[in-house]
Amino acid sequence: MGSSCFKVVVNTKAEWEDNWPTLSLAIYPSPESRTFLGVVWKRIDEPHVLTVGEFAFVSDPKFSVKYIPFRDEWNLIIDHVEPKHSGRYECQISTKDDIVRYVDLNVINEPGHDSKHVNIDGPHLVEKGHPIRLTCNASGNSRSPTDINWYIGGKRLYDGLNHNVRIITYPRSDVNTLYSELRITKSDTEDSGTYVCQTTFYNDILKVAKHNLSVIIADSNQTKRGTMADGSVNSVKDNRRPSSRNTENTSRRLEIAFMPYLFTFLVAWCFAQ
Known part of the structure; x- marks a missing residue:
């Protein structure tokens, strides 16, 4: 069987299966001759083979x-293809005359910068008894992540953990963003x-966002106390004291007011003598 009986088809565009990028490298015999013993895929810069027949020989x-019997098609599938998968791949077809084909694969990042990001919106200062509302949004290049987790002080928060905590999460596929709203009644x-808002993107890329929040107390004696994000206590007291000038003015007004009464008392006392 000559080498012309086989050809390699390389899908240069990533296929999308469940919205995840999958690269397919396919090889199949020509209709004129379909009798061969097996197909081996490997990278030429690695000593071990990747696959033999329908079996994978790597831990990754x-x-x-993927073997398609009615076409005798053998597909090397690389899920979540990344730039590190770039290189030259070798396909060995075992026949009466062994055949080798090479495929040069170049995987590049999407144009522009990495648009995967996570951020939190919400207040940094809340008065005790008032509700807290924080919103986390996580955006991806090609799709949104599947979940968002909330933490405070290393402790994870769950929806319905008590009647006071609610977590509502919803996706926006049109902008590849997952939103999560934390509410404390x-x-x-x-x-x-x-x-802390934590989310995991495809390829196990973990991203987090942090937001400091302090709850303050407003007392009736004009004292405001609050526990800051670092655990310290913030206290501001309104200790207003009258100035010496105000005290002096008050004394003079009292003296003037009592002068007529004092004069009348002295005259009456003299006649009494």
């Missing part, structure tokens, strides 16, 4: 083989601290 689960000083 991203590599697999009635805040307390224990709710002060650093809130």
